[in-house]
Amino acid sequence: MSNPLIAELPAQPVGWLADSGPDEDIAISSRIRLARNLAGRPFPVHATDEELSAVADRVITAAAGITEKPWWRIDICELDGTDRMILFERRLVSRELFKRPAGAHLLMEPDEQTGIMVNEEDHIRLQSLLPGLQLAEAYEKIDRVDCVLAEKLDIAYDDKLGFLTSCPTNLGTAMRASVMLHLPALVLENRIAGAVQGIGQLGLTVRGIFGEGSDNRGNLFQISNQSTLGESEPEIIDRLGRVIAKLIDHEKNARRRLLDSRMNFLLDKIGRAYGCLRNAYILSAGEALNALSLLRLGVDLKMFDHVSIHTVNNLFVRINPAHLSKLGPPATDPGNIDAARATLVRTMLREK
């Protein structure tokens, strides 16, 4: 059966994309994720169903009442495949969480900006997601939740190694900070490879929109810290933030250069992408993502008065299969997801 809380989501704007954020022309969202484990209990991947359930009970009890509005509490094990994928497409859970036979939960503030995955790779995965470039703000939000949990729970911590985590690459702060950047001009100028290479040398990682292993369709790049040891949380955020600021500068310069020297090429690429989104009746995910990316650039260049950058951001999420199969204005060919995608996009980009 479908979860009534999740049933409401697909038609709603994605919570962490609803507001405007700093540098949103290029930085789509900022995310902080903290990994925590209860002392003396096996990591989820080695735990029995009873141990998973016991951990879940402890965490859920401790988390109660922390936030202003009560958590949405979603038992992942009870969800059908579509509901799970809706949460995944909205970046509220990872695929790892689906692997647990018991005790897998998502606690989420109704605005989708703060969440706790219970029994993912670690017992506790705290996540804060904000629009635009807001790493420090996201950290501050999630740190408050973390502090309350730490008072109520016996968190596994070692004075030398820091927070103990299921995967050793997370030891130390156990924090992953990441920013989703939209870098279409650097891609159009064939400068992206150089930029990405430089980032690797700075101890940072670049991934696609859906994390590890996903490609960079839509010219979307998630930049995150690789190492969690030897630096404090503010140091990591500060270092990442400075690299992000540079990338944003590079992208802005690339946009300016394209406008100056290849304006018609740029307008043509963007115009055709919009024309396709606004008029196609069959649209694959890949084509939609790439066209939305160009449209987003066009919105930034003020080419489209009637399209807001938030509409485009939301479409990045809502063109995905689970959202379409749940929501959809009815597809003309029933069951044809590419037709449903085209209908959604055409409708959402309609001139008012």
Place this chain on the structure above:
Amino acid sequence: MSNPLIAELPAQPVGWLADSGPDEDIAISSRIRLARNLAGRPFPVHATDEELSAVADRVITAAAGITEKPWWRIDICELDGTDRMILFERRLVSRELFKRPAGAHLLMEPDEQTGIMVNEEDHIRLQSLLPGLQLAEAYEKIDRVDCVLAEKLDIAYDDKLGFLTSCPTNLGTAMRASVMLHLPALVLENRIAGAVQGIGQLGLTVRGIFGEGSDNRGNLFQISNQSTLGESEPEIIDRLGRVIAKLIDHEKNARRRLLDSRMNFLLDKIGRAYGCLRNAYILSAGEALNALSLLRLGVDLKMFDHVSIHTVNNLFVRINPAHLSKLGPPATDPGNIDAARATLVRTMLREK
């Protein structure tokens, strides 16, 4: 120097496309062309400059006052290359006329529907062009002009061979009747080859938009009679008209079949074509023609309230290089004809 009469043309709708015509959803225009020569004078291709000029004087004098509004009289030899090509793109003259070193003229009614080429392959080429399927009407119009000229001039005629013409394939009636058909659904259904083959077997010819040797870009097909001997003018027109009526039926059936069985495929193709036309900033002639063809089909299917079939018909002519270089809203990249074409198309398809 540019001719002041021609300078006005590029910004104007094409005269023979301005009105509505019967079956205009599929039949774009109908044309009758009659070839005539003055007795006892060499054909233009063998004539001296003096002989060409003498023929021109005779014909122009005889033609004066035939029509309600005075002819536009255009001395082709005085025109620059762009002006010549504007006449050609509007189908008012043939390239053959440009080859004469002297005495090449166009007499044209201001509505562009009736014209006389002087010293083309023959001394006199009378042409009547009407929108839609109006072969009999076009013949009637040009026959009136022909009759008056025949009274005033000594026309080369043989009781057995009929009208004598420079090229023996025109002997007899010296009439070429043709209809320009728009057959996108037969092309989409891959049935066009069979249809065209059948036409050949009926003694008819199929050509592209710009006559002999031009391809069928834009899904435009000119169907005309091959033979001019052994049948009267009304017989030729009647036979051609019956084949045209069958082709129109075939195309209508194909449109219906596509709508019934492959609607989303059809809407998608048409939508994308419109999206491209409405939003591109760089547009080649070939891409524009093919997209306009799909848009024309979409207009017939009532997909686009704000676009009239006359706008599309006119764009078929006005996207050509001479029109663009003469008229243009100024191209963003100066001298770039593909940019000027995109600007014209974007502007003319704007939603009111």
